[in-house]
Amino acid sequence: MSGVGIYGYGRYDASGISGTRRTSDIELMGIDDLKWKHVSDVTYKRFGQLDALSKAAMAATEMIGISELMGADIASETGITLGTKDGCLGTDIDFRANAIERDVSNPRLFAYTLPSTVCGDLAIRHGFQGANACYMSENDNGVLALAEGFYLVESGELQGCLCLEVDALFEESASAANEFKMNLDTDRFSAYAFLLMNTDVAAGSPLGEFAFTPGEDCKMGSLRELCGLIESRGKDVPITKIGYDDLAVSIRGMER
Amino acid sequence: MGSGVGIVGAGIVTALGVGLDQNWSALVNAKSGIETLTGFPADHYITDVAAAVSERSMNMIYEELGDDSLSRAYSMAIWAGQKALAERSINPEKISLILSTAKADFKEFEDTLNSGTQSSARRFNPGVMAREVADHLNLGGRAFAVSNACASGLIAIIQGARMLQRGSAEHLLVVGVDVLSDFVLKGFSCLQALSPRPARPFDEARDGLSLGEGAGAVLLSSVDAGEASRAMLRGWSATNDAVHITAPSREGAGLQSAISKALAMAGHNPETIGYINAHGTGTRFNDEMESHAVASVFGDMEQPFITSMKGNIGHTLGAAGVIETVLSLPVLEENIVPPSVGFETMGVPKELNVPREPVPFPAGKNILGMKSGFGGVNATLIFGSGEPS
Numbered sequence: 001m002s003g004v005g006i007y008g009y010g011r012y013d014a015s016g017i018s019g020t021r022r023t024s025d026i027e028l029m030g031i032d033d034l035k036w037k038h039v040s041d042v043t044y045k046r047f048g049q050l051d052a053l054s055k056a057a058m059a060a061t062e063m064i065g066i067s068e069l070m071g072a073d074i075a076s077e078t079g080i081t082l083g084t085k086d087g088c089l090g091t092d093i094d095f096r097a098n099a100i101e102r103d104v105s106n107p108r109l110f111a112y113t114l115p116s117t118v119c120g121d122l123a124i125r126h127g128f129q130g131a132n133a134c135y136m137s138e139n140d141n142g143v144l145a146l147a148e149g150f151y152l153v154e155s156g157e158l159q160g161c162l163c164l165e166v167d168a169l170f171e172e173s174a175s176a177a178n179e180f181k182m183n184l185d186t187d188r189f190s191a192y193a194f195l196l197m198n199t200d201v202a203a204g205s206p207l208g209e210f211a212f213t214p215g216e217d218c219k220m221g222s223l224r225e226l227c228g229l230i231e232s233r234g235k236d237v238p239i240t241k242i243g244y245d246d247l248a249v250s251i252r253g254m255e256r
Numbered sequence: 257m258g259s260g261v262g263i264v265g266a267g268i269v270t271a272l273g274v275g276l277d278q279n280w281s282a283l284v285n286a287k288s289g290i291e292t293l294t295g296f297p298a299d300h301y302i303t304d305v306a307a308a309v310s311e312r313s314m315n316m317i318y319e320e321l322g323d324d325s326l327s328r329a330y331s332m333a334i335w336a337g338q339k340a341l342a343e344r345s346i347n348p349e350k351i352s353l354i355l356s357t358a359k360a361d362f363k364e365f366e367d368t369l370n371s372g373t374q375s376s377a378r379r380f381n382p383g384v385m386a387r388e389v390a391d392h393l394n395l396g397g398r399a400f401a402v403s404n405a406c407a408s409g410l411i412a413i414i415q416g417a418r419m420l421q422r423g424s425a426e427h428l429l430v431v432g433v434d435v436l437s438d439f440v441l442k443g444f445s446c447l448q449a450l451s452p453r454p455a456r457p458f459d460e461a462r463d464g465l466s467l468g469e470g471a472g473a474v475l476l477s478s479v480d481a482g483e484a485s486r487a488m489l490r491g492w493s494a495t496n497d498a499v500h501i502t503a504p505s506r507e508g509a510g511l512q513s514a515i516s517k518a519l520a521m522a523g524h525n526p527e528t529i530g531y532i533n534a535h536g537t538g539t540r541f542n543d544e545m546e547s548h549a550v551a552s553v554f555g556d557m558e559q560p561f562i563t564s565m566k567g568n569i570g571h572t573l574g575a576a577g578v579i580e581t582v583l584s585l586p587v588l589e590e591n592i593v594p595p596s597v598g599f600e601t602m603g604v605p606k607e608l609n610v611p612r613e614p615v616p617f618p619a620g621k622n623i624l625g626m627k628s629g630f631g632g633v634n635a636t637l638i639f640g641s642g643e644p645s
Binding site for chain 2: 079080085086087089092095096099100105106107110111113114115116117118119120121123124126127128129130131132133134135136137138141144148151155157245
């Protein structure tokens with residue numbers, strides 16, 4: 001069994017874009033306006049071809065600074081766990097509106113009618129060749145993704161795992177939904193990403209540590225809450241436990 | 257002898273029929289459920305064939321469920337789940353559910369749209385459908401969906417096995433379901449991935465896949481030495497090609513890695529595999545990729561039999577991994593490998609041992625299931641009869 005720590009995080013939500021690598025100084029923007037240059041200095045032409053879900057996931061992940069935390073050897077043993085409530089609903093609606101109602105076929109759009117395509121985009125971008133899993137439930141998606149990521153690294157199946165909770169809808173998806181008499185929240189997006197690594201192979205100290213705490217009530221709300229705790233580090237935040245079953249994450253009030 | 261994760265119940269409905277007996281008989285007799293598509297505007301697609309569950313089968317399901325108002329996907333999922341649960345007397349409060357699917361009940365959503373009414377359908381969301389299936393079956397454990405394209409089924413079974421191993425669940429019902437819809441028929445048409453004829457996996461003349469529909473369910477439990485099970489799960493793995501969103505890696509490196517890791521986990525060498533239940537979609541790239549991966553692992557030995565069931569039941573998308581695992585269980589019980597329907601002439605770069613007739617399954621050996629999907633994902637599962645190792 002390996003020790004597992006959180007070595008990086010990133011967020012893209014209504015409160016802004018931030019993460020281990022840096023806090024973006026750009027003004028908050030909706031997903032329709034998000035450009036790759038807002039989150040990275042590296043050229044990545046595929047970004048414009050991604051759907052809303054992948055864009056949100058990619059933006060949050062980019063804020064981790066993965067290339068500074070692991071080399072290609074660890075990346076090839078790194079997997080991805082994704083939790084999402086609505087998945088690719090927006091793209092589903094776009095595809096149906098275009099391909100079926102308007103008879104405009106778009107193979108690229110169809111590929112994004114699977115939520116796990118997000119994992120494919122992230123795997124290509126970062127060279128992650130380990131296990132993938134995309135979880136969908138009404139609650140606890142992100143917590144499930146984080147816990148499963150922990151177990152995959154702890155068991156030695158992976159050396160690292162990118163764990164995400166992502167939901168995103170384009171404005172145009174909501175418009176298309178109205179055509180179908182569906183009510184969707186407009187321009188809704190949130191993405192939280194955490195990089196878990198085996199403490200034996202990772203350089204530096206983790207931001208957070210995992211531990212089993214049988215008998216303690218460690219119910220965790222969401223990965224958003226975990227982001228908030230990490231961002232409060234250095235402000236005398238006491239050890240905070242946030243968990244799933246008996247598994248808890250401790251975020252310590254200390255500078256890295 | 258310790259304990260292990262076993263399949264202790266199974267249920268299935270496909271274009272070949274309802275229940276494992278009907279399906280197995282059809283497989284061994286090389287029947288195909290791929291027929292002329294009805295109930296859809298076939299001129300909208302690049303094919304007019306698919307493997308649909310027959311109205312006779314649906315009527316039987318509705319009759320057994322006592323409710324013909326349920327949607328196609330929902331009723332199939334519940335029925336298959338009930339059949340798997342019926343094989344063991346387990347307190348449903350202790351059972352968690354994982355739903356394996358690509359598009360869940362999108363057909364219900366489409367039907368609502370076509371009726372021109374306000375859409376109240378919610379089961380197009382896999383997470384919602386998972387919860388509702390669990391509630392319908394009175395299961396008290398967790399309920400969530402795994403949606404990893406065409407590898408969803410094996411990844412859901414792997415997920416269940418992991419949860420049992422570490423004690424996160426006492427029993428796991430894994431239900432895989434996907435149904436034909438205008439959405440998927442149009443989508444695969446625009447990808448130019450559909451064959452105008454029934455799919456012919458691994459054949460020289462193969463030119464695409466045939467879509468199918470159905471549901472499969474496996475009940476997973478920890479099995480102690482001396483306890484009976486339909487099959488024991490020996491090893492598994494999942495990988496990502498990290499190369500392309502819709503196309504597999506040409507040389508099958510990701511799948512090869514997933515096979516090797518599953519063998520290593522099982523503590524087996526390649527000689528212990530007697531049958532490979534391939535993904536075998538019938539597309540040029542997928543079948544070529546699988547031949548490279550299999551040859552790289554099994555190339556220096558007498559190769560195990562390998563078949564695809566897509567020529568029988570079509571490609572059931574997110575349900576395929578569960579459905580084809582269920583359909584492989586009788587291989588262990590009857591010691592027969594059914595033929596690979598649609599295969600005549602070897603059409604992949606690396607020679608494979610694809611049977612055209614039923615052949616004996618070597619007793620004591622194991623089955624390797626493998627599935628790959630959009631997003632570059634690969635999943636493998638090794639299972640066999642016998643006791644926990």
